[in-house]
Amino acid sequence: MSSAVAGSKDVWTRLVQAFALAVTVCMLFGATRLTPELKGELGSVAGVGFLLLAGTLLSELLETIGLPHLSGYLLAGIIGGPDVLELVDHHTVDQLSPVNTLALALIALAGGAELKVSTLRQVAKSLSYAMFLQSVLVGVVMTVAMFFLGRFTPFFATLAPVPMFGVALLWGVLSITRSPSACMGILSQTRAKGPVATFALAFIMSSDVVVVVLVAAAMMLARPLIAGSGGFSVRDVQDLGHELLGSIAFGTTLGLALAAYLKLVGRGLLLVLLAIGFGLSDFLRYVKVDATLAFMVAGFVVQNLTAQGEKLLHAIEQTGNVVFVVFFANAGAHLNVPLLRKFWPIALTLCVIRGLATYAAHLVSSRVASDPPVLKKWGWSSLVSQAGLALGLSMTIANAFPGLGDGFRSLAIAAVAINEMIGPVLFKLALDRAGETRSEEAEISRTSLMPPAQV
Amino acid sequence: MSGGIAVLLGLLVVAFVSSMLVGGRTIRGFGLPSGAEYLVLGVAAGPHGLGLLPRSTVHSFQPIFACAAAWLAFVVGLGYLLVGRRRVRLGRAVTGIFGAALVGAGVSAALFVTLDALDILHGFERLELALGAGFVGSETTRHTVRWVAERHGARGKLSDWLADMARASALVPVLGLGILFAVAPDAPLGAFDLSVRVGCTLGIGVVMGLVAAVLLGREFRRDESWGILLGTSLLAAGVAMRLGLAAVATLFAMGLTVSIASRHRLEIKYMVQPTEKPVLLPVVLVAGACVDFDSLPKLWLLVAVALAARLGAEVVRGVVLIALLPAARASGPRIGFGMASTGAISLALAFTLLVRLPGRASSAVLLLAAAGVLLGELIGPAELKRALEAAGETHAVDAESDVAPLSLPSSALHDSDFGERTSVSDFPEARR
Numbered sequence: 075m076s077s078a079v080a081g082s083k084d085v086w087t088r089l090v091q092a093f094a095l096a097v098t099v100c101m102l103f104g105a106t107r108l109t110p111e112l113k114g115e116l117g118s119v120a121g122v123g124f125l126l127l128a129g130t131l132l133s134e135l136l137e138t139i140g141l142p143h144l145s146g147y148l149l150a151g152i153i154g155g156p157d158v159l160e161l162v163d164h165h166t167v168d169q170l171s172p173v174n175t176l177a178l179a180l181i182a183l184a185g186g187a188e189l190k191v192s193t194l195r196q197v198a199k200s201l202s203y204a205m206f207l208q209s210v211l212v213g214v215v216m217t218v219a220m221f222f223l224g225r226f227t228p229f230f231a232t233l234a235p236v237p238m239f240g241v242a243l244l245w246g247v248l249s250i251t252r253s254p255s256a257c258m259g260i261l262s263q264t265r266a267k268g269p270v271a272t273f274a275l276a277f278i279m280s281s282d283v284v285v286v287v288l289v290a291a292a293m294m295l296a297r298p299l300i301a302g303s304g305g306f307s308v309r310d311v312q313d314l315g316h317e318l319l320g321s322i323a324f325g326t327t328l329g330l331a332l333a334a335y336l337k338l339v340g341r342g343l344l345l346v347l348l349a350i351g352f353g354l355s356d357f358l359r360y361v362k363v364d365a366t367l368a369f370m371v372a373g374f375v376v377q378n379l380t381a382q383g384e385k386l387l388h389a390i391e392q393t394g395n396v397v398f399v400v401f402f403a404n405a406g407a408h409l410n411v412p413l414l415r416k417f418w419p420i421a422l423t424l425c426v427i428r429g430l431a432t433y434a435a436h437l438v439s440s441r442v443a444s445d446p447p448v449l450k451k452w453g454w455s456s457l458v459s460q461a462g463l464a465l466g467l468s469m470t471i472a473n474a475f476p477g478l479g480d481g482f483r484s485l486a487i488a489a490v491a492i493n494e495m496i497g498p499v500l501f502k503l504a505l506d507r508a509g510e511t512r513s514e515e516a517e518i519s520r521t522s523l524m525p526p527a528q529v
Numbered sequence: 530m531s532g533g534i535a536v537l538l539g540l541l542v543v544a545f546v547s548s549m550l551v552g553g554r555t556i557r558g559f560g561l562p563s564g565a566e567y568l569v570l571g572v573a574a575g576p577h578g579l580g581l582l583p584r585s586t587v588h589s590f591q592p593i594f595a596c597a598a599a600w601l602a603f604v605v606g607l608g609y610l611l612v613g614r615r616r617v618r619l620g621r622a623v624t625g626i627f628g629a630a631l632v633g634a635g636v637s638a639a640l641f642v643t644l645d646a647l648d649i650l651h652g653f654e655r656l657e658l659a660l661g662a663g664f665v666g667s668e669t670t671r672h673t674v675r676w677v678a679e680r681h682g683a684r685g686k687l688s689d690w691l692a693d694m695a696r697a698s699a700l701v702p703v704l705g706l707g708i709l710f711a712v713a714p715d716a717p718l719g720a721f722d723l724s725v726r727v728g729c730t731l732g733i734g735v736v737m738g739l740v741a742a743v744l745l746g747r748e749f750r751r752d753e754s755w756g757i758l759l760g761t762s763l764l765a766a767g768v769a770m771r772l773g774l775a776a777v778a779t780l781f782a783m784g785l786t787v788s789i790a791s792r793h794r795l796e797i798k799y800m801v802q803p804t805e806k807p808v809l810l811p812v813v814l815v816a817g818a819c820v821d822f823d824s825l826p827k828l829w830l831l832v833a834v835a836l837a838a839r840l841g842a843e844v845v846r847g848v849v850l851i852a853l854l855p856a857a858r859a860s861g862p863r864i865g866f867g868m869a870s871t872g873a874i875s876l877a878l879a880f881t882l883l884v885r886l887p888g889r890a891s892s893a894v895l896l897l898a899a900a901g902v903l904l905g906e907l908i909g910p911a912e913l914k915r916a917l918e919a920a921g922e923t924h925a926v927d928a929e930s931d932v933a934p935l936s937l938p939s940s941a942l943h944d945s946d947f948g949e950r951t952s953v954s955d956f957p958e959a960r961r
Contacts, residue, residue, distance in 0.1 A: 090743050090744065091744065094740045094743065094744050097736065097740055098740070098760075098764060101733070101736070101737075101764065101768055102764065102767075102768060105768040105771050105772060106771075108717070108718070108772065109717045109771055109772060117767070117771060118592070118767070119592065119596055119763055119766055119767030119770055119771075120763070120764055120766075120767025120768050120770070120771055121767065122763050122767070123759075123760050123761070123762070123763025123764030123765070123766070123767050124760075124764055124767075126756055126759055126760035126763065127756070127757065127760025127761055127763075127764055128760075129756075129760075130753065130756040130757060130760060131744075345807070349542075395753075395755060395756065396755055396756055396759055399756055
């Protein structure tokens with residue numbers, strides 16, 4: 075009886091949410107059609123509100139069919155974005171880049187703070203084998219795949235074999251990037267705890283360092299292949315070392331400062347996190363330090379060298395709830411639907427090959443590391459997602475090799491879009507199947523009562 | 530680091546300081562009730578002062594602060610009918626609205642006649658200046674009553690009346706601005722009748738308020754509630770701004786709707802209330818930076834006329850108050866001066882007008898609002914204290930004591946430190 079009541083109540087709640095979503099869409103649709111000439115700042119405010127509200131509501135509705143909240147946010151952005159209903163215009167999507175910066179800073183901080191030394195020790199063996207095999211096997215397979223499939227794209231069909239190999243090498247390295255944001259988004263929603271969740275977090279966060287090094291190395295190797303001139307430069311290695319050491323040094327300092335603030339003041343954390351997200355990211359870019367790595371190190375320091383880790387995680391969670399919805403919904407709105415429509419066959423093929431390579435690399439590494447059965451079965455699922463990091467690197471590569479034109483970046487966007495949509499669903503499914511999601515505790519955590527302004 | 534980021538960081542520092550001022554019993558009473566010190570800081574940092582906030586930078590942030598002003602209107606609307614857990618009494622609310630309308634009408638009439646006599650501005654601009662200055666000058670900041678009550682431990686019928694009247698007075702400037710925006714000649718909905726435009730201004734707020742109330746109605750989960758509240762309010766404000774309507778009036782209507790329709794009105798109120806000062810004071814600072822002392826000829830004469838008209842109207846309000854309330858008789862008509870404190874909300878509204886209808890008239894309205902805030906700060910709290918002393922209501926309770934909100938669950942008190950943030954004046958009945 076009680077379950078029947080609960081069931082009908084749930085249906086009623088979903089109906090109310092669906093109705094509210096319809097009202098939201100209709101209201102903004104009416105306003106945009108009444109004043110089609112008005113774009114820019116005036117449209118941005120309503121656009122952000124739409125992304126936030128529609129993302130929240132759609133994620134709740136999709137939850138009923140087992141999809142992660144993240145998919146709801148992305149879908150809200152895609153539907154409301156410039157290529158479908160045009161409720162959110164290109165200007166708004168561009169205007170929201172500071173929100174992306176803030177979200178990525180929060181994700182990196184949270185990711186670092188989630189990594190405990192004790193946890194890393196537990197998974198050290200699995201992690202090292204997986205890191206090596208995932209980087210090498212996926213990188214090599216995707217380089218070969220791109221070398222052969224690239225001929226079927228309009229951009230690379232005319233390239234000679236050597237430059238084509240350079241392009242394929244870059245694609246191979248790009249393929250080993252994962253999505254810390256998707257991982258954190260799913261873990262934050264599900265509160266999953268267990269071998270799969272622990273492995274995913276440890277692998278994806280630490281792979282950021284490996285990716286930075288490999289991308290830099292690949293660009294050094296690819297430059298003479300693509301341009302047909304130049305060679306290896308010691309300066310590039312120096313720059314890379316400077317970037318890595320600078321990031322670690324800055325992150326350690328920031329972590330200690332944050333810990334001191336948390337201990338001595340402990341209030342107004344929302345504003346402190348906003349200042350870090352907006353101000354420090356800008357500053358780090360200026361001094362050529364990798365912001366993601368620096369923030370991750372800061373979170374790691376707070377968690378492992380001080381007793382303030384939980385407080386920091388709680389503050390980020392409270393701040394991030396709203397920021398992440400806008401971030402992912404904006405990522406959905408940013409999705410270039412016409413481009414995806416144009417390149418989906420080749421992009422999908424590359425994604426399938428990447429998925430298979432990831433799965434194969436995981437099978438081998440988990441067998442060698444003697445992982446527990448549940449990790450052997452589902453450990454690969456978190457490694458499919460790709461998002462901001464891959465897009466950022468594709469832009470870096472496109473800027474470094476202007477001769478490639480927009481082709482490389484366009485194909486990367488299309489492939490990332492597919493991985494971005496499929497990856498979180500796979501990871502959530504795996505966590506559910508592995509029995510690591512704890513919906514009751516997740517609900518309890520949602521009733522925390524700290525208002526963002528006072529976090 | 531870009532100039533925009535530097536300014537943003539500076540404003541975050543202001544918001545940080547403001548958030549520190551919101552809570553903590555150790556520094557309660559610190560700062561002025563109207564937030565005039567932030568106004569002066571803004572003027573000093575603005576283009577007319579040290580030039581730390583250049584005009585172009587301020588201009589680029591204007592839409593964000595217009596949104597912030599709309600959020601403040603939402604917070605005001607949400608708490609419009611409630612003082613702590615107590616509902617505002619109807620008679621007092623009507624008196625408060627009538628008093629504010631009287632003051633606003635007095636200021637508007639005086640300015641309109643003066644503008645006509647001096648032949649300054651014509652057509653809609655003249656109307657905009659006269660009505661705009663009247664509207665933004667009609668409010669009595671509710672913080673003044675609270676501030677005086679807290680400092681002097683006041684309690685009694687007169688303090689409650691004045692608190693209710695001050696709270697009710699916010700309706701006049703917000704609705705007035707809603708009408709003014711609707712009659713503006715370049716409104717995107719110009720093809721529609723005025724009543725439709727005003728109806729849309731309030732209707733969008735009511736619809737989104739109902740949506741928020743329904744979504745928050747079943748389960749109150751705070752993290753999700755923030756997404757819903759921010760989403761609905763940004764959407765409502767954005768749609769109103771896009772249609773050229775007053776987002777402040779829309780969000781005020783939305784807040785009022787939520788407070789009427791949601792069974793979680795108290796929880797929502799206590800959830801959003803701590804955001805008021807961290808949002809308000811940066812808005813005041815930026816409004817201060819936008820104050821232009823040269824927008825019109827003979828501007829200082831207009832300032833003098835507006836302030837004199839306000840004080841005259843306050844005396845009339847004092848007479849009305851004496852007639853209605855025996856406790857007010859001891860202080861005489863001067864009690865009206867105690868209601869002369871306009872606050873940061875007035876400045877935020879004037880700033881909104883400047884963003885929506887940039888020009889000489891709205892610049893002058895902002896200056897008049899700033900002058901009103903400074904005048905109110907000089908005489909309002911002192912006169913209010915005098916009136917409460919004359920009525921024998923000061924030192925009725927220990928101003929340092931705190932009372933926790935009785936309606937909230939203990940977990941809420943524990944988690945959100947509300948015990949530290951709420952004050953005696955928020956829960957008058959709990960003290961008795």
